[in-house]
Amino acid sequence: MSSIASWLKSFAEFFSGLCKDAVASIRQWSPARKMTVAVAVIALVALILFVDLPDIGELRTWADRAGSWFIVLFWIGYVVLTLFPLPRTLWTVSAGLLFGPATGLLIALTALTASAIIALLVVRGLLGDWMRTRLKHPAVAGINARLERRGWLAIASLRLVAGVPFSLLNYAAALTSIPVGQFAIATAVGSIPTTAIGVFFGDLLTGQTHPGIVVAMVVCALLGIGGLILDARMPVAEAGQGKTVD
Numbered sequence: 001m002s003s004i005a006s007w008l009k010s011f012a013e014f015f016s017g018l019c020k021d022a023v024a025s026i027r028q029w030s031p032a033r034k035m036t037v038a039v040a041v042i043a044l045v046a047l048i049l050f051v052d053l054p055d056i057g058e059l060r061t062w063a064d065r066a067g068s069w070f071i072v073l074f075w076i077g078y079v080v081l082t083l084f085p086l087p088r089t090l091w092t093v094s095a096g097l098l099f100g101p102a103t104g105l106l107i108a109l110t111a112l113t114a115s116a117i118i119a120l121l122v123v124r125g126l127l128g129d130w131m132r133t134r135l136k137h138p139a140v141a142g143i144n145a146r147l148e149r150r151g152w153l154a155i156a157s158l159r160l161v162a163g164v165p166f167s168l169l170n171y172a173a174a175l176t177s178i179p180v181g182q183f184a185i186a187t188a189v190g191s192i193p194t195t196a197i198g199v200f201f202g203d204l205l206t207g208q209t210h211p212g213i214v215v216a217m218v219v220c221a222l223l224g225i226g227g228l229i230l231d232a233r234m235p236v237a238e239a240g241q242g243k244t245v246d
Helices: 002-027 031-050 056-081 089-099 101-136 138-159 166-174 180-190 192-200 211-233
Strands: none
Touching: 002 101, 002 138, 056 089, 056 101, 089 101, 089 192, 101 138, 101 166, 101 180, 101 192, 138 166, 138 180, 138 211, 180 192, 192 211
16 A cells, blocks of 8 residues: 555656646747647637537438448548547447448448557657656656557557547557557557447447447456556566566
8 A cells, every 4th residue: 555655646746747847838839839729729629519420310411422432531530530539439330330340340440540540649749759758757667668568458458448538548658658559559459349349239329228238348348457457467578678667
């Protein structure tokens, strides 16, 4: 308990310092940059709060109008909208209903993986250098080392937990040293179970909650939590050395 309390205190200090550094950095921005970021944030909030996502009926209508191009447009829409903190359930369910289980699963997995990679690269490009030196803080250095050496297990495990926001995990991962390749593969593989549930049983998700779906989601979540526990207990070798990070 004392070690947990000590880590929580250290993490609180890290987070407090991070917030102070962020405020100090923002104060140094030019007025034009501040205005641009403010407008972008307001636009994003307005999009989330006031713009209604299309329902399956509207998507079917668009499919009839677009013809063979609809599959491409749908894939692009899936990629773009999942860049932001918006629910992706609609797109996953729609992929199965509109294109069938096999094609729908392929579309959903490739689109969400592409979206995750883009989000990681953009956020890392914008904030990576600023964050890199701060990851040496004792509260997060060990976690960052784990993600750099064996981040695939943590990411794949978190993807199994439906309650973990897809886009927010992308943003958080971007601020660590996890390699892009590990992140991409872990996202694709870890997302298969929950995405398959949405694609294969989308018709059930459009109505009342089905007990079987709930059980499947709980099983996936337990597997994800188990993966995180396993990752926490497995030591990680430091790069180029025989030492391990506990």
